[in-house]
Amino acid sequence: MFSEHVQSTRAEQKRRTTTSIIEAAARLFQEQGFQGTTVRQIAAESSVSVGAVMAAGDKESLLSMVYDEAIAARVPAPPTARSVTSAVDYLSRYFDPFLELFTENEELARAYFRALTRGRPENAALGELRTVTEHNLTTAMVNTGTPETRARLGAQVMFTSYLGELMLLAAGSTAHQQTAARIRHTAEFVTAHEQ
Template identity: 75%
Template sequence: MFAEHVQPTRAEQKRRTTARVTEAAARLFREHGFHGTTVRQIAAEAGVSVGAVMAVGDKESLLSLVYDDAIAARIPPPPAAGSTTSAAGYLARYFDPFLDLFAGNEELARAYFRALTRGRPENAALGGLRTLAENNLTAALVNTGMPEDRARLGAQVMFAGYLGELVLLAAGTTDFRQAAARIRRTAAFVTSHERP
């Protein structure tokens, strides 16, 4: 029997190239830092041309992709209805994996925060993260008996607080420990504040 060799589709080739470029960028950023890594090095590490790297994105866009993938892999699911995890505890610790990721390499984290604040179109993943985070946080609050509209507002407050902490971290006016403490206080406020 003959084995049929199937050529990958263009979309599949593009996905594979994007994955190779992103993985190479992640390794080089960790080893050499953001400023110490060049697009040429990323191309060589990924085994593709500089043009192929630029088709995925410039260096700042690649850093955003690296962080977006790392953040997406760390998103904790909401506790199930009837879980012993309190809403305040879940909300307070929801962003801990992200803060831990950022604390692991402050130079890269600051470069990522700067990229976020530029509001470039390739930062659209932030919108996806916001939607996912707000949906998870809303579900956690609803599972404890909070009305849906209040839970949604509480989730929005939590995500806005998290983004505010990222801005303060990028500016160097706070540290990760202080950011985590403020996020916990916001979670306590959101879960205990009575509706007017």
């Protein structure tokens, strides 16, 4: 019983420390950029040792955690049958909060995408985002009359298109408005094709 309480307390302390480190990293990345921020500065900002920071993750991993939390906070609520008036509108607007996040700081967005392309285990949040997004998009299309099998395929196309457009945006190959317009065109294509 005592051992379980100690383990629970340690786990909670570790969670609080990790949260403090991620919050410090987020502040420093915003203020100084990814390249301008060091692990030592993150440690000082979060009042922990460099070893504690490295136990939470290297700088790239911390950036991934910062973005993963920001993305998770912006995932739109799943649609209800009454809330979806147009599948095209819902599908195209679903990604607006993410596009805004990635245009807030282009240098950090590029660093995040470099981290994603490395395919490290800590990038599992991308898979979770895909699952949630595809579920929400499928639900929206089903609620507007698309058969479920076709809606699932449409949701997969939308998510894949979004990732591609986001990478182009992060690379500076396109502007925010162009990205949003192309996502809307994909939504129009998917919903017209699905019907």
